[in-house]
Amino acid sequence: MDAGILFWKAFCENGESELIDLTTIEASMTDSVVATLPVINPSTYTKTISSPVVVIKSEYRRYHHALKASNEAMPINLLYGWGLIGYWGGVMFLGTLWKVGQWFYYLRFNKSKAKDIEKPNQSSQGELALPKSLAMLRHWILLYIVIPATIGTYHQRLFWWSNIPNRLDSLIVFGFWALSIILGFAGYDTFSGNPTVTSLPEQNWEMLSDRTAILSYACLCWLWMFSGRNNIFLWATGFSFQSFNIFHRHIARICTIYAIVHSIGYTVEWIVYYPKYFKSLKENWFIFGIVATIALSIMLGFSSVFLRQRSYEVFLVIHIVLALVVIVALFIHTSYFGTQYNGYLWPTVAIWCFDRFLRLVRLVYCNFSVFSGKAKTTNASVMYSSASDVIRIDLQPTASSLKGRPGQFYYLYQPYTLRGWENHPFTLGAFTNGFEDSSPNTPEIVKKKVTTTTTAQLSDSSDDAVKLKSYRSSSLSNTLTFWIRPYDGWTKRLRNECIKGGGVCYPKILIEGPYGHTQMLHTYDSITMIMGGTGIACAVPYVQDFLGKSKIAISYTSKIKLVWTVRQPEFVEEVCANDLSAAICDQRIEFEFYCSKKNVPTNISTSVHSSDEVTKQIIIQSGRAPVASLIAESGTEAKLSNSRAAVLVCGPAAMADEARAAVHQALKNGCRTLDYFEEAYGW
Structure with a gap:
């Protein structure tokens, strides 16, 4: 009753x-x-x-069915919304478990090293090998899920102007799309003969509109979480920033599609079945619902690869402004229902504020200090080499506890400019951690010898080489080094500022960080590093870390092979004469240098003399590095010796995709101990 x-x-x-x-x-x-x-x-x-x-009972059942369908529709919608939220919660949970497993393995490594501290660089297989069943499972996961590309060999390269995730990310994204379609368009209790809403299409439109509204709101929390720099799941799962960018984009597409379907549904319902649409256009809550849908649609359209690559700052400003419009509009839109839907909106505000607050904390921590009784800020020296066409930035942050580590990247600001709010991410290229400097051997002499008659390009860079050499101060302060290829925007303006200053300038630059992951490469017997251009910034810190860990016997690595392809051979000389000077003279590290630019000397040799009077000659070969054959060789060697090998890649998209395909082939050939690490060259 x-x-x-x-x-x-x-x-x-x-x-x-x-x-x-x-x-x-x-x-x-x-x-x-x-x-x-x-x-x-x-x-x-x-x-x-x-x-x-x-x-009569038949009519009673009909009305009871209608009543039940109406009363249960909203609880089901809310449950399905939790299904979308729970999907990403499950993905993050599994990713965290994988990360925890890696840390247990790392602790096992540390324990084994403590037992054999007097035996550095021994083979890791005896103590770190997994049980056979786990090794087979791990190999299968790497071979069929983690390593291969989704479409052919496309991953870093664009396919029809689209970013193609790797297979693991694709499976995660596919699962999300499948779940979104199922939850969005299935399970509606509509039926012919409904006494309250007699039209079946009207029932479908009404329930579809309500369902998609809830599901769109359910996407908001993860949408904002995955877009932030201080996303807690970045360090909890070990997923790359690039992976979270992919997740963010697909959540945004689903969220926008839901919003559009919701808007279309109520437009049809309130024009065709109820004369409410034009009357409701006079009410703020209704208007701002339309505003939110339009803003989401514009954001999606302006997030294309085409715009991001050609005018990233325009994309970023549009994105931030419209994101704020969406949140405000949604608060006003659902105010019609009181605070019923604020539980979806306030978490997004909290996530955004938390991210911005931590950015400010990092900025203050890295760049400002008053504990010594005198205010200090980050010191920066910027040098542009015309021969290598590379900007070198050396920063000394005020935070003494801020140590450079492999795999880190920082955001750089130049606040005292007309566009001081701009900030750009750059991979840490080299570091000196005060007394912990792992590259103490500063080169005394750099002698150049060209085996062909073309010497103009090299001789033109002599002044820059002297500047680079003289800049290496004897200060024991922490120094972070970045290499930047100038293109448009801020990097171009910074290059012009250096040129005006005679090649060197000292602007006020602030850093925000550190971000990124340090891979446990020191647990591998051998490491092959495939680098391209300024991607060398990924390799040098690991080389420095290897030299430092080797001194205190906490590295299993006995061999590193660094292969670097550049367009300007002068860049190789500058890096080798400064940041790789100690590594060049280390017999455990093998170098191969290639110059891909046409019309340059075919073989350039450079002799580097370090302070301990060890001399090493480097040869820069013409052409591109044979990536596939180098990785195949590493895989074969690891298979035959039953040792653990790692491949680290950072370079142009084509190089990275070729390396991924080569590693996949090595796994198919039966090498179970080869791991692949890829650092994004840009995003």
Whole structure:
């Protein structure tokens, strides 16, 4: 009885009527009285009903079905919304488990090293090898899920102007799309003969519109989380920033599609079935719902690869402004229902504020200090080499506890400019951690010898080489080094500033960080590093880290092979004469240098003399590095020696995709101990 009264009350309100007071009638309805009431069929009864009646069971079931469908629709929608939220929660949980497993392995490595501290660089297989069953499972996961590309060999390269995730990310994204389609368009309790909403299309539009509204809101939390720099799952799962960018984009597409379907649904319903649409256009909550949908759609359109690559700052400004518009518009839109939907919106605000707050904390921590009684800020020296066409930035942050580590990247600001809000991410290229400097041997002399008659390009760079050499100060302060290829925007303006200063300038530059992951490469017996251009910034810190760990016997690595392809051979000379000077003279590290630029000397040799009077000659070969054959050789060697090998890649898209395909082939050939690490060359 109570449920029936509630139903009729809602039914009357929907028809803009008011249900009569049924209190006295309800009190007199005993079983004996009900048995005496006339039974009618509402669909055929044409007389006016002025006294209580009983509806036949078939009609009662029809009304009960309608009542049940109406009452259960919203709880189901909320449950499905939690399904979308839970999907990404499950992905993050599994990623965290994988990361925890890696840390247990790392602790096992540390324990084994503590036992054999007097035996550095021994083979890791005896103590770190996994049980056979786990090794086979791990090999299968790497071979079929983690390493291969999704479409051919496309991953870093664009395929039809689209970023193609690797297979693991693709499976995660595919699962999300499949779940979104199922939850969005299945399980509606609509039926012909509904006494309250007689039209079946109207029922479908109404339920579809309500469902997609909830699901769109359910996407917001993860959408904002995955877009932030201080996403806690970056360090919890070990997923790359690039992977989270991919997740963010696909969540944004689903969220926008849901919003569009919701808007279309209510437009159809309130124009075709109810004369409410144009009347509602006068109300703020309705208008701002339209604004939110349009803003989401514009954001999606302006997030294309074409715009991001050609005018990233324009994309970023549009994205931030429209994101704020969306949140404000959604608060106003759902204010019509009170605070019922604020539980979806306030977490996004909290995530955004948390991310921005931590950015500010990092900025202050890295760049400002007053503990010594005098205010200090980050010191920066910027040098542009015309021969190598590379900007070198050396920063000394005020935070003494800020240590350079492999795999780190930082955001750089130049605040005292017209575009001081701009900030750009750059991989840490080299570091000196005060007394922990792992590259203490500063080169004394750099002698150049060209084996062909073309010497103009090399001789032109002599002044720059002297500048680079003289800049290496004897200060024991922490120094972070970045190499930047100038293109448009901020990097171009910074290059011009250096040129005006005679090649060197000292602007005020602030850093924000560190971000990124340090891979446990020191647990591998051999490492092959495939680098391209300024991607060398990924390799040098690992080389420096290897030299430092080798001194205290906490590295298993006995061999490193660094292969670097550049367009300007002068860049190789500058890096080798400075940041790789100690490594060049280390017999455990093998170097191969290639110059891909046409019309340059075919073989350039350079002799580097370090302070301990060790001399090493480097040769820069013409052409591109044979990436596939180098990785195949590493895989074969690891398979035959039953040792653990790692391949680290950072370079142009084509190089990275070739390396990934080569590693996949090595795994197919039976090498179970080869791991692949890829650092994004840009995003």
